[in-house]
Structures are given as structure tokens and as C-alpha cells.
Amino acid sequence: MQKQSRIYIAGHRGLVGSAILAALKSRGYNNLITRTHRELDLTNQDAVAAFFSSEKPEYVFLAAAKVGGIIANNSYRGEFIYDNLMIQNNVVHQSYLNDVKKLMFLGSTCIYPKNAPQPMKEEYLLTDVLEYTNEPYAIAKIAGIKLCESYNLQYGTNFISVMPTNLYGPNDNFDLEKSHVLPALIRKIHLGDALAKDNWDVIRNDLNTRPVNGITGESPRDQIVQILAQHGVYRSTESESGIAVEVWGTGKAMREFLWSEDMADACVYIMENCDFGDLVSTAGTGSTRQNQIRNTHLNIGTGQDISVKDLAFLVREVLNANVEFSFDTEKPDGTLKKLTDVSKLQSLGWKYKVELQEGIGRVYNWYSQEIKEKSTGISC
Numbered sequence: 472m473q474k475q476s477r478i479y480i481a482g483h484r485g486l487v488g489s490a491i492l493a494a495l496k497s498r499g500y501n502n503l504i505t506r507t508h509r510e511l512d513l514t515n516q517d518a519v520a521a522f523f524s525s526e527k528p529e530y531v532f533l534a535a536a537k538v539g540g541i542i543a544n545n546s547y548r549g550e551f552i553y554d555n556l557m558i559q560n561n562v563v564h565q566s567y568l569n570d571v572k573k574l575m576f577l578g579s580t581c582i583y584p585k586n587a588p589q590p591m592k593e594e595y596l597l598t599d600v601l602e603y604t605n606e607p608y609a610i611a612k613i614a615g616i617k618l619c620e621s622y623n624l625q626y627g628t629n630f631i632s633v634m635p636t637n638l639y640g641p642n643d644n645f646d647l648e649k650s651h652v653l654p655a656l657i658r659k660i661h662l663g664d665a666l667a668k669d670n671w672d673v674i675r676n677d678l679n680t681r682p683v684n685g686i687t688g689e690s691p692r693d694q695i696v697q698i699l700a701q702h703g704v705y706r707s708t709e710s711e712s713g714i715a716v717e718v719w720g721t722g723k724a725m726r727e728f729l730w731s732e733d734m735a736d737a738c739v740y741i742m743e744n745c746d747f748g749d750l751v752s753t754a755g756t757g758s759t760r761q762n763q764i765r766n767t768h769l770n771i772g773t774g775q776d777i778s779v780k781d782l783a784f785l786v787r788e789v790l791n792a793n794v795e796f797s798f799d800t801e802k803p804d805g806t807l808k809k810l811t812d813v814s815k816l817q818s819l820g821w822k823y824k825v826e827l828q829e830g831i832g833r834v835y836n837w838y839s840q841e842i843k844e845k846s847t848g849i850s851c
């Protein structure tokens with residue numbers, strides 16, 4: 472990529488897209504193309520075709536998708552499969568028709584079988600059944616990998632698929648129902664600590680920044696207490712601090728977390744240094760060659776994981792919060808372990824930098840700062 476190349480970042484306001492946009496800007500790329508969801512609905516075939524033919528991007532980062540945590544994936548199954556298939560079909564196909572030089576498709580590690588051997592190598596794709604809670608999303612993502620691979624093989628395109636582990640960072644989704652575990656725990660523990668201290672300014676500012684089911688910081692206290700309890704933050708005589716924060720599932724599920732800016736760094740690094748041809752260049756002949764071509768996607772992760780229970784303890788420690796935890800075993804655990812094997816990416820020369828504890832501190836600072844700015848109207 473040249474500094475003046477026309478680079479389209481689809482999903483530039485999201486967790487990953489915003490980090491990719493910042494990473495490109497900081498490296499001096501100066502011809503960046505963005506559209507919000509409202510400006511360009513990527514599920515709309517005609518709109519996407521018109522956009523590509525007028526903007527003619529040379530490089531594409533496809534970080535737009537329907538994304539959510541375990542309950543959102545399980546509840547909105549139709550939307551997760553339809554939106555993601557439509558977005559990726561439209562963007563990948565128009566990239567081919569408009570001679571895009573290189574495209575990066577973002578998948579997810581949930582493409583691997585539920586009981587895949589650990590750590591999960593790229594070659595474990597399509598070797599067994601998927602985790603049911605996110606099967607529609609995973610099937611859409613697998614279709615995206617195969618779309619890129621098939622276009623590369625038939626049309627000679629240069630489309631690369633990466634499979635990131637669970638990500639976190641600024642601009643994440645902190646919705647208490649639809650978000651992923653790390654932002655959900657940060658927010659619940661933040662609110663629980665404020666409730667323990669009877670710090671209503673903190674609670675009200677949080678709800679004014681992100682209302683919960685229509686309840687804002689201006690709502691009466693009893694309604695606020697009720698809505699927090701519905702989302703697993705409540706007063707409890709059984710806990711020492713007087714506050715319980717509910718953790719979904721047994722707490723035994725293991726997850727691997729990567730800081731979003733590290734993820735963006737990896738994406739730009741791969742786009743700058745790696746082509747589809749490099750990923751198949753070591754392919755042999757016959758069935759060996761076919762197996763190699765089948766597994767040209769790249770895992771992106773840290774190679775380290777933590778149980779959900781220990782994650783809750785770690786978040787509490789970083790936030791210095793005074794809450795106890797209860798476990799809602801009616802909620803699903805999902806895949807019990809999904810640790811990425813990152814040896815392929817490391818052999819290409821990339822490794823993560825930000826450790827989980829540091830990242831949690833950084834994202835909490837971002838979260839607190841955003842609440843401060845929105846509640847005072849003063850931008851720092």
C-alpha cells in the first residue's frame with residue numbers, strides 16, 4: 472500500500488474499524504475512505520455497487536459486520552447470518568468487480584469446531600461441529616473465508632482472511648445485554664461499585680451516556696435500582712460489600728483477549744507485508760497442496776487465555792471495586808475453550824504488545840473519560 476492509496480475501511484466507527492483507521496492515519500496513509508452504516512448500508516447490493524464504482528478503492532479492510540456477545544448471537548440468529556452474509560458478499564464481490572488490489576476479511580475464532588484441539592490451528596477449520604450459540608454467525612464467517620479463497624483461486628484476487636480472538640478496547644459495545652464479556656463486566660463492576668458507595672452521580676452519568684432499556688440517569692432511583700438488578704447488579708445481604716454482580720455461565724469458560732489497537736496493528740502489518748500468494752507459496756502438490764490452500768486464513772491472538780471467573784476478579788482488581796460475584800448458570804458458557812495457535816502469524820513477524828491487565832486499565836480510562844465528556848459536555 473502506498474501512503475496515497477485509496478483505502479476503504481468498512482465499519483470505521485466500530486471497535487476494530489476505529490482502531491484500523493487510527494493505525495493507518497498514524498502511519499501516514501492519507502486517502503482513507505469511510506462511510507457510516509447510515510450513509511451506506513452494506514447489505515444493500517445496489518448501494519454497494521454504486522459506492523465501489525464511484526469511489527474505486529484500491530484496498531479494503533472489511534471490519535463492518537453484525538457483531539455481539541453470546542446472548543445476542545443466540546437471540547438474533549437470523550440477523551447474524553443474513554446481515555453478515557449480505558455485507559461480505561456485497562463487499563467482496565464488488566471488490567473483485569472493481570479490481571481492488573487487496574482486501575482483508577475479518578472472521579472470528581468461533582469458526583473453529585466447538586471441541587477443537589487446543590490451541591486451535593488454522594487447519595482445524597471444518598473438521599467438526601460448531602458451538603450452537605453462535606453457529607449462524609460462524610457459518611456466515613466461514614462462507615466469507617471460502618468466498619475470498621474461491622475468488623483468489625478462480626479470479627486471481629488477493630483477498631486475505633484473518634481470524635481474531637475476542638477483542639476489546641475503545642469504541643466497544645457496552646450494552647448490558649448485547650455486548651461481549653469484557654465490556655459487560657467492566658460496566659457492571661463500575662455500576663456495582665458505585666451502588667455499593669451510594670455514589671449516584673456516577674450511576675446517573677453512566678446511564679445518561681448509555682441508557683439501559685430507556686432508563687436514563689434522570690429516571691427515579693427505584694427504577695434505576697430495578698433495571699440494574701435486571702441486568703445483574705443488585706444489593707445482596709449475602710455479599711460482604713452488600714453488592715452482587717452477576718457473571719453469566721459457570722465462570723469456567725476460557726477466553727483469550729486481544730487489545731483492539733494490537734489487532735489493528737496486525738491487520739495493517741499483514742496488508743503491508745503479506746499476499747495470498749505468500750500464504751499458499753509453501754503448498755506442495757496433490758492433496759497436500761489442496762489442504763494448504765484450504766487453510767490460508769490467519770489466526771490473530773495472544774496465545775494466552777483466562778477463565779471468565781478470573782477475568783471478573785481481574786477487572787475488579789483493576790477498577791479497585793468493592794463488589795462480590797454470583798454466577799448465573801442459566802446463561803450459556805458457549806465454547807469452553809478457544810485458544811488460538813498464533814505460530815503462523817508469529818512466523819510472519821508479528822506479536823501482540825498489550826497485556827490484558829494493562830488493556831483493561833486503558834479501556835476503563837477511555838470509558839470513564841467518555842462518560843465525563845458526555846455528562847459535562849467538555850471534551851478533554
Ligand SMILES: NC(=O)C1=CN([C@@H]2O[C@H](COP(=O)(O)OP(=O)(O)OC[C@H]3O[C@@H](n4cnc5c(N)ncnc54)[C@H](OP(=O)(O)O)[C@@H]3O)[C@@H](O)[C@H]2O)C=CC1
Pocket residue numbers: 481482483484485486487488506507508509511512513514533534535536537538554558577578579580634635636637638639642643644651
Ligand atoms: N469484537 C470482537 O470481539 C470480535 C470481532 N470480530 C470481527 O471484527 C469485525 C469488527 O467487529 P467490531 O469492531 O467488534 O464490531 P462493532 O460492532 O464494534 O462495529 C461494527 C461496524 O460495522 C458497521 N456495520 C454494521 N452493519 C452494517 C451495515 N449493514 N452496513 C454498514 N455498516 C455496518 C457499524 O457501522 P456504524 O458504526 O455506522 O453503525 C460498525 O461500525 C467483525 O467482522 C467481527 O466479526 C472478530 C472476533 C472478535
Ligand SMILES: C[C@H]1O[C@H](OP(=O)(O)OP(=O)(O)OC[C@H]2O[C@@H](n3cnc4c(=O)[nH]c(N)nc43)[C@H](O)[C@@H]2O)[C@@H](O)[C@@H](O)C1=O
Pocket residue numbers: 539540541542544579580581605608609636637638649650651652653655656717718719720724726779802803804805806
Ligand atoms: C468474539 C466472540 O464472541 C461471542 O462468543 P463468546 O466468546 O462466547 O462471547 P461473550 O464475550 O459474550 O462471552 C464469553 C463468555 O463470558 C461469559 N460471560 C459472563 N458474564 C458475561 C456478561 O455479562 N456478558 C457476556 N456477553 N458474557 C458473559 C459468557 O457466558 C461466555 O462464557 C460470539 O459472538 C462469537 O461468535 C465470537 O466470535
